[in-house]
Amino acid sequence: MTTVDSEIDGIDVVADDAATRLLAAYQAGSSFFFSGPHGVLLGCGVAATVPKTQCARTGLPGRVADFLRSAEEFGRRNPVVVGAVPFDENLPAHLVMPEEVVRSAPLNVVVSRAPQTSVPDCGVRPVPAPAEYERGVSRVLRRLDDGELGKVVLARSLEVTTAAPVDVRAVLRNLAFADPASYTFAVDLPRRGEDGTRDSFGPQPPLERTFLGASPELLVSRRGMRVRAHPMAGSRPRSADPVEDRCRAAELSTSDKDRREHAAVVDAVAEALRPFCRDLHVPARPEVISTAAMWHLATEITGELRDPATSSLELADALHPTPAVCGTPVRRAREVIAETEPFDRGYYAGLVGWSDAAGDGEWVVAIRCADIENDLLRLFAGAGIVAGSDPAEELAETTAKFRTALSAMGLDRVV
Template sequence: MTAPEPDAFTAFSSPRRSMVASGTAQVIELPAPWVDHAAHAHERLARIEGSEHVVAFAALPFDRGEPARLVVPERTWIVDSDGERVRVEVGGSPLRATATPDRSPATSGGRVSGARSEMPREIDVRAAVPPQQWCGDVREARDAIRRGELTKVVLARAIDVSADVPLDDEDLFTRLRSSHPGAFCFAVDRFVGASPELLVSRRASTVRARPMAGTTTRTGHPEVDQRAAGELLASDKNRREHQVTIDAVHDALLGWCSYLDAEPAPSVVQAGPVQHLATMVEGHLGQPEPSVLELVAALHPTPAVGGHPTAVALQMRERLEQAGRGRYAGPVGWLDASGNGTFAVGIRAIQLDDRGGRLFAGVGVVADSDPEAELEETRSKAQAVLSAVVRI
């Protein structure tokens, strides 16, 4: 078990619930491969006295074969959409949880993890791989798709951020939450981001997913963006890419559900400097009901972040990207002792370290992809995080 981190900042915010936390009461290790140990992780929480109030957070690796961990904070401030505000504290030996109403600054956007870090004076941003080399990888993948080896592969660019002092994860989370109010904003193990995409949520017997695939840029001009949204909806390339993801998510959830349905047509969702095609999938879980982490393991990775067919696409991604993704595009979210929870797709995010951090921006490569256009799309997606980083 990893040693507790007394000053750790952890958070997850969605339109339904906002949670910020400090300290580490318990770390739950998931040995490699983490997907084989995910189904019963919530049962570890049930051993804590007062566990009905306990929440664990996780930012899971993209690679299903790696180990992972869940973090139970010492103090968690929770604000639900109905306005209820609660502080949950976990501590003692054996661990015990208490929950009390709370209207402190922490539930109103105040700082929770101690003194603010020193502000950086110098920030340097550079691509880990030269842009033209990355475009060459896109061409190679596109040619393989045209030969019929696969239908889609997701390739991501790594972008390194260097600063003269460590970046403050709580400040970055606060900025992202302010600029992306409809997103799933998170800070777990210094992996900080604002994802537009719901991987899966479970609330009692109701399961929801909202896959996204198919992207165009936003300019900030309503008429221009509305026209681009219409073109996105009418694009055969993007609609095909989107449908592959919807079908995969539907098939992965179907075996768990007594009822499952998807919206008849996608909608366009604005996400900072870009907009995406999105479709809500909703169902009723059958018995025995799986935990949210069991559903996460069944779904990840979707074609939206890996490609299709999955095995072939992941092999090509690993060969062309070379650098490991870490937590990028992995599931990130929370769960409770009943197996309820919400997990987003860990995109539009940066993994912070003592020198700055690394972020990724990915695109879905298909038969008619244009490498230069895909490069521009990665720049737009990266800007969602970089615009918050450079203002810290």
């Protein structure tokens, strides 16, 4: 354990040296950062972008595999693609092959004082307004009563306009330090209105838009023949009072409504993975885990692949979207989300991660996140609406979930 140098200073930290240096080396516009319980990956520069024509959702894993094989023909040794896949199945993914990939052991930090405010002056616009979000929840509940749906995940957004461009590095650093056990990520994206792709290998100009967050939820990972998923559904906000905090965790563990919601997600994930696995272990009961802002019901599912040719991206594509971010049945829930939410989710509730030419990789559900472009931030948070949901409680849940990103920017009191 060593003390971090001033390059990443601003808060007092004791940290693992290698992982923290990778965090310090991240540069918005020319890097990809991905940190989780199993290690840190930093992608530096862009050797090539997977062409937009190859990034449509239908058939994406096969085309990415072809792209990686062509990279090997260019002399790349076990090339890696990194990036994000949007929630909307009609929008293309954004995937690149970095010039260099550097890895380390997991980030291990102890923070001795809180992050400083990164965004001092701003205007905030909720989309939709809180009262309209509650009305949307009520409309969804009526449709649940009609029996056409089992669950719908309804999200809302905050549009934050700042007086100066956001310090993306500072926000990423604060997210990583606040909860090192979560999956902290930062992905360069094309600017709005641009496709950001090229059809050839070689240097490419930096992008000026970043999608970043600290997701608690692993969608799927593949390491050799081993597969792991960690679905989450059912949550409670943390409390600063230790007694109340423990009571909330206990309440979540026994909540019938949350257990039913969680079971639907676990069943869907297991059903999607079984065709790919010769062996699949699904625990009978969820565990209660915590992040800095929330308690969650979570179940760790593990398995062994039938076919070594099945890539992590193929598994992720089969799973996405889970009922944890969409609902059940998926097709109908998608339609209700499009009819009810007055904004485009973009990459929120999509996927962020990496996959290599050997098929190994790791993909997380893109939640607790923000889309940052210069002086405009769009933050997102959702809640699972099932029979028995209360509109005011679902609004409060989204407010609690916003705090992860807002705290990293010194804006946790705006909602």
